[in-house]
Amino acid sequence: MIRQIIGLILSILAAVVMTLTCSFDTEELIDGDLAKSTGGKYKFLTILNLHLQAIYYYMCIVNFFFGSDTLTPEKCSLLQKIRDCIFAGLAFPVGMFVCITFWSLYHFDRELIFPEELDHLLPPIINHAMHTLPGVAICLENLVHHHRYPSRLLGLSCVITVCVAYAAWIHYLNYIHWVKFQKDVWVYPILSQLSVLYRGMFLIGLALFHVGLYFIGEMYTLYLTNFRIEKLNEQRRKIR
Template identity: 40%
Template structure:
């Protein structure tokens, strides 16, 4: 299991690393899209890019832990690298990966013009689309079933997830205020009330994925992990 874990972590590091490289330097969108893409905030205005960086950093950390750390289900025997790995995964990495995939493909299937208009297909490769929007869910589910993770107290874990998304929402609102443009087309289409409701709904959905990760982890590893008592 140790070799398999390290191999998968290494593959995902390369996968995300190459995807980030192409995302930053290998795309050639039409002029009208290029202006928006490089405008205020550049690629850092997109949650999907935040998540790409987050997933890349996490699987690099997980690979380093495979080599130098520990991978034990017993809480007291975890080395510092595994403790860090577990905390980062159980909070922002799992919730972020699931949310990016579910929200993107949910909106895509409902009306792709709200999130990824057909014209994007001419300059945004299909494989990169899946790298950015599908692999996050696949990767975190494989990781959840492959390795034991000790989740923090619910108050701590949920607060970390909520803070992450609150930071991003403030950033999105600031971009709209400073540039006059919303990062995502759906926010531009909605009236003010609908925009507020949509943001609140997405915030609740995103934060709820912390509990989903905790539930799955307990079902897979619950009998082996000596974890903190939940609040």
């Protein structure tokens, strides 16, 4: 029960912080043609991920009161199955992707992702709430909640669907801006430097990275599950 209470507290804190961070005004961080483009802050994967993570943690809260948190398939409630599917196919891979790619690019060449002149516009605590918390929180959440991964087909379908949907979204925004202003503007400047072929290869590579993160999440969860089962068996042997 203590583990479940800790999970509830973590879910509440994560949901509140991410909800508040979602409301942060990012307009001052965008300039030039990108500021005029359609989509507002919702063209950025970081912001969409914050909403996704917030929804997931609210789902965890609802599941605490009305669902289950068990490793036994027969005892899994519908709410837990939905929670676990969102965790496996969306929350973990996307949350880790945002965290890993942002900080990797930041340390490689921060001008590509977060120039120094933005430091006074985006407080460090907000930056970490956007780009660090999603990855850290989802790993901690897995320590205190029991997750049963869905079938590979369902889990990977979720991953591929979200990748295709976001790729379609940014291409749509590029098309709209071209129609309005006759300018080739992309959400992320690196995309404008690539030809159609290399842009496609780049996006496929990012999708494969998401798939890799899905399998990492699956292995991480399986390790925790086996560890918990071993501890439970040890306790049962001691009672006997």
